[in-house]
Amino acid sequence: MLFFMPIICAAQKNDCKYLDPDRLKWSDFRGKADYNKKNTDALTATRYQFSIASDTMGTQFVKAEVGILFCYGSSWVKSSKIADKRRWERLLDHERLHIKLQMINAKKFKMQLLALNNLDKINLNKLISEFSADDHKQSDLYDAETKHGRNEQVQNKWKIRIEKEYRSLDNVLLIGE
Numbered sequence: 001m002l003f004f005m006p007i008i009c010a011a012q013k014n015d016c017k018y019l020d021p022d023r024l025k026w027s028d029f030r031g032k033a034d035y036n037k038k039n040t041d042a043l044t045a046t047r048y049q050f051s052i053a054s055d056t057m058g059t060q061f062v063k064a065e066v067g068i069l070f071c072y073g074s075s076w077v078k079s080s081k082i083a084d085k086r087r088w089e090r091l092l093d094h095e096r097l098h099i100k101l102q103m104i105n106a107k108k109f110k111m112q113l114l115a116l117n118n119l120d121k122i123n124l125n126k127l128i129s130e131f132s133a134d135d136h137k138q139s140d141l142y143d144a145e146t147k148h149g150r151n152e153q154v155q156n157k158w159k160i161r162i163e164k165e166y167r168s169l170d171n172v173l174l175i176g177e
Contacts, residue, residue, distance in 0.1 A: 016047050016069035018176025021099035024070070026092060031076035040148055044095045045074030046102055049175065050110075054119055064113040066106045067175025068099060087150075094149030097159060100166045101142060105135045107172040 019028065029042065037043070046068050053063040077091075109131045116123060146155045 015073045016071040019070035021096045029075045029077045030072045031074045033076040033078045042077040044098045045071040066110040107169040
């Protein structure tokens, strides 16, 4: 029995592809900037995808594939507002860490999927809802505490935390890695 169940968390563009967050460049942000978002200088649009396969009895997952796709046409930056080169690089690093934070969450989600003991839809839908809510909550907390990357000291603390947790999950692979 094979299930394909995509989760779409942000954009639904055809230009969404896996992108190594360490290789993210400002030229990847091709969307139109939203100048109504006063405290936001950039937006990284992503979407999740996953597929799962169960054993022949349909009682346990034997395979789970989860991925984070970067959506080029929905991601944007207010490039005219940032003159300080150091701040410009810090903001790009902040956006890269958004993707890494999502990858951490996706890797944990993949492990939870594989650990499910039964495949009833209620448990699966609950897990998906919790994953999505937690992912949004963490991203919002990251932005709030770092002031969207403007608070350098707090940003550095988050960077250390995210990078450490990201490396600790190297053995869990996502689609595209």
